[in-house]
Amino acid sequence: NAGVTQTPKFRVLKTGQSMTLLCAQDMNHEYMYWYRQDPGMGLRLIHYSVGEGTTAKGEVPDGYNVSRLKKQNFLLGLESAAPSQTSVYFCASSYEGRAYGYTFGSGTRLTVV
Amino acid sequence: AQSVTQLDSHVSVSEGTPVLLRCNYSSSYSPSLFWYVQHPNKGLQLLLKYTSAATLVKGINGFEAEFKKSETSFHLTKPSAHMSDAAEYFCVVTLAYGGATNKLIFGTGTLLAVQP
Numbered sequence: 001n002a003g004v005t006q007t008p009k010f011r012v013l014k015t016g017q018s019m020t021l022l023c024a025q026d027m028n029h030e031y032m033y034w035y036r037q038d039p040g041m042g043l044r045l046i047h048y049s050v051g052e053g054t055t056a057k058g059e060v061p062d063g064y065n066v067s068r069l070k071k072q073n074f075l076l077g078l079e080s081a082a083p084s085q086t087s088v089y090f091c092a093s094s095y096e097g098r099a100y101g102y103t104f105g106s107g108t109r110l111t112v113v
Numbered sequence: 114a115q116s117v118t119q120l121d122s123h124v125s126v127s128e129g130t131p132v133l134l135r136c137n138y139s140s141s142y143s144p145s146l147f148w149y150v151q152h153p154n155k156g157l158q159l160l161l162k163y164t165s166a167a168t169l170v171k172g173i174n175g176f177e178a179e180f181k182k183s184e185t186s187f188h189l190t191k192p193s194a195h196m197s198d199a200a201e202y203f204c205v206v207t208l209a210y211g212g213a214t215n216k217l218i219f220g221t222g223t224l225l226a227v228q229p
Contacts, residue, residue, distance in 0.1 A: 042219035106156040
């Protein structure tokens with residue numbers, strides 16, 4: 001039982017390049033989330049999904065897009081990377097409608113130069 | 114609206130002494146509260162959670178936290194620090210009953226250093 005798996009773990013992009021971060025969970029969770037973590041700011045919600053085929057904006061959605069074509073996968077896309085998007089990205093999932101805790105992936109460290 | 118404030122960005126203790134990490138929250142509705150720990154270059158691990166049951170919550174690795182509604186606090190404690198406790202700790206709030214907008218609100222983190 002892998003829980004939440006994020007790929008890749010590390011990536012360096014040049015300004016203007018695009019990339020997709022993949023999050024996969026095997027717990028049959030309905031809710032999935034993408035957060036970014038920056039020093040001194042905790043984790044901030046980028047986008048989230050409450051089920052297959054749904055997405056919604058979080059606190060800091062600009063410059064990112066997401067898709068949830070399959071229940072187990074939640075993709076985060078950067079169409080034109082900027083240095084301000086240098087961060088550590090975490091995916092999380094949770095059971096539908098319950099605040100019983102969330103399972104986090106191990107993170108993707110992205111550097112945009 | 115919900116928010117969470119971690120009162121100390123850095124805490125340093127000696128090994129074997131008590132740990133206190135402070136967290137205050139604001140919530141219009143019944144909150145659920147969590148503490149997560151993040152070791153260097155690792156993901157987040159759930160330490161403990163309060164979901165409107167017992168106000169004193171025991172978690173993993175000897176940590177516990179007490180929900181005090183009158184003080185809107187959820188401080189994390191441990192009687193005796195170990196070197197392995199050195200990490201960053203996040204206090205998190207969300208609504209207790211979930212729903213479509215059930216999201217985690219993170220504090221800015223407290224970095225715990227443990228001196229030998």
